[in-house]
Amino acid sequence: GESVGLHLPTLSVQEGDNSIINCAYSNSASDYFIWYKQESGKGPQFIIDIRSNMDKRQGQRVTVLLNKTVKHLSLQIAATQPGDSAVYFCAEVPGGGNKLTFGTGTQLKVEL
Amino acid sequence: DARVTQTPRHKVTEMGQEVTMRCQPILGHNTVFWYRQTMMQGLELLAYFRNRAPLDDSGMPKDRFSAEMPDATLATLKIQPSEPRDSAVYFCASGSPGTGVTDTQYFGPGTRLTVL
Numbered sequence: 001g002e003s004v005g006l007h008l009p010t011l012s013v014q015e016g017d018n019s020i021i022n023c024a025y026s027n028s029a030s031d032y033f034i035w036y037k038q039e040s041g042k043g044p045q046f047i048i049d050i051r052s053n054m055d056k057r058q059g060q061r062v063t064v065l066l067n068k069t070v071k072h073l074s075l076q077i078a079a080t081q082p083g084d085s086a087v088y089f090c091a092e093v094p095g096g097g098n099k100l101t102f103g104t105g106t107q108l109k110v111e112l
Numbered sequence: 113d114a115r116v117t118q119t120p121r122h123k124v125t126e127m128g129q130e131v132t133m134r135c136q137p138i139l140g141h142n143t144v145f146w147y148r149q150t151m152m153q154g155l156e157l158l159a160y161f162r163n164r165a166p167l168d169d170s171g172m173p174k175d176r177f178s179a180e181m182p183d184a185t186l187a188t189l190k191i192q193p194s195e196p197r198d199s200a201v202y203f204c205a206s207g208s209p210g211t212g213v214t215d216t217q218y219f220g221p222g223t224r225l226t227v228l
Contacts, residue, residue, distance in 0.1 A: 043220050043222050049216070089155065102156075
């Protein structure tokens with residue numbers, strides 16, 4: 001696999017700090033959203049998902065927030081670790097549809 | 113540890129040659145997806161199958177690309193003839209039984225294709 005590359009937005013955080021990665025989606029009819037993590041040389045890995053009837057969902061060290069009013073999705077990572085360094089993608093699925101559309105990705109860099 | 117496997121991991125070929133990429137989905141998964149990842153376009157869905165039947169291939173250039181599932185353990189993506197613009201990483205993903213693309217998708221490691 002490949003990280004998407006040179007022109008990705010980049011978020012740099014200190015180890016131990018919390019990270020917030022944002023995503024604006026385009027389709028107001030989307031009713032299902034997923035965050036993926038892609039490490040260099042690997043395929044995307046599912047992190048957490050949320051349906052449009054929810055505003056918040058928590059996993060292990062991760063929380064996804066959904067604001068349908070402004071079509072915004074965020075991924076919060078608590079106590080960021082070096083192993084969290086990767087490209088993070090949000091993806092949306094339109095209601096009644098069946099295609100998963102990925103955002104452009106954000107590069108997260110964790111500094112020691 | 114069940115995972116999606118893809119072969120080859122890397123492929124370098126010349127323009128005009130045929131390229132075949134293979135994917136073995138996770139045993140028991142009934143949906144298979146093909147994606148392409150480039151720096152310019154990001155991750156794009158090319159095609160997907162459920163129970164070996166193609167459900168959507170609208171993201172795939174029809175004139176040169178074809179996707180098949182000869183059996184439940186093998187999915188193939190073929191490009192003939194290949195062109196330099198096809199250079200990308202091609203991912204296969206499989207989904208656990210459920211309602212289609214909203215299944216949790218498990219991605220393979222990808223095939224990096226370079227067409228000279």
